[in-house]
Amino acid sequence: MNYNFDVNKFIEDFKNNCSRIYEKTFFKNEVIISYIKKREQVCILLEGTADLVRYDRNGDRIIIDHFSKNDIFGEVFYNITTNNELFVEAKQKSKVLFFSYDIIHTKCKSNCKFHKELSEYFNELVLDKITDLNMRIELLSKRSIREKLLNYFNLLSIQKFSKSFTIPFSLTDLADYLSVDRSAMMREMKLLKEEGIIVKTGNRITILQH
Amino acid sequence: MNYNFDVNKFIEDFKNNCSRIYEKTFFKNEVIISYIKKREQVCILLEGTADLVRYDRNGDRIIIDHFSKNDIFGEVFYNITTNNELFVEAKQKSKVLFFSYDIIHTKCKSNCKFHKELSEYFNELVLDKITDLNMRIELLSKRSIREKLLNYFNLLSIQKFSKSFTIPFSLTDLADYLSVDRSAMMREMKLLKEEGIIVKTGNRITILQH
């Protein structure tokens, strides 16, 4: 998406002027942020990919969200009610922008223009986030593994403007994302292949009919 | 939740001053808004309850979201990609505030203070919305009907500050909301009762252990 907004220039200016925003790089499997009650940190993913993960009391891992460039995350968007740890983990080398939620809608002392820009940019990102979450809810609402897969493939296809695409997860992670058993998901993929609905070579999928 | 903000007074002032915002009352089963691509309507539910509903290509009804007082909804939050109609339906007599998304972040000609207030209030509501959506995603991620029910009951219990509460849905709708078969859900509720985990009389639940 194009926000008509030069993030990198903006960040440089902001960092020079504001000092309440900072950037950090993370490597694969590092924890970017662990959600803590009452703090109000917000992050924007500038580069890389990351997952919001929880291990629930059965030991099941849930991938609650999957982030890529320009996605926002942080504890402001979450009501922390249980004790189960909730954290965002880098899936590859990632650059992340950190700031506190309150700087977005309050002016800084110097009344700098960067706050205004961040605020506007942030609003766009928030709308995108809500849209993504709604799509994910529809995905999880599908009643069968088959429907979840087909729906997910369809979303990727629309995103990539093509009937062929690579799944941006490992299949193990995809199963956690769709909230189904991995082996059952593999079985269903096999059936979809056998029925001529998709072509699958490794993590690359082509939709033939839908 | 308390936003330290007098919505009703605000609305009166706004309607008198701005004319780009209006309020309407709906009765049970009436369609409040049908989501249309490219339009950018936003609604705030002032009174009553309503559901965001879709019928998918299998004829299954999905309750994508359930709204009560102060919830926001509208097509800005949705990417309309399929042809399946998507609409919000009043579940009881409801009062709804309508306006276009663009009025929130642009000043009106008279530079009135209401825009500023609406903008601030709106930001609070947006955060709440994201929090709700995230909770719902976790709920739908639960791997079994039992886990979904217990998780949902737990949320209600926290919301109502009590181990006893009334389910704000019909059980038929709750099944659609949790995205499970109604009879299977009833069976699971029965088991939870028999195992002494909950007490259930009609739509009233008491959690005994969890």
Add this chain to the structure above:
DNA sequence: GAATAATTGTTGCAAATGCAACATAAATAA
């Protein structure tokens, strides 16, 4: 480059879920 770890792929079997069909109770309309 060999050893180790992680991911993909497969299958039998048990358990959970959905489907269908129905009975009963409650709410709504005539």
Add this chain to the structure above:
DNA sequence: TTATTTATGTTGCATTTGCAACAATTATTC
């Protein structure tokens, strides 16, 4: 009030899904 619709509650059976255990392939580390 009575009739009609809608919601709740129940059960047998078929299907789907999850679990467990393993083989094969691909990445990663030493």
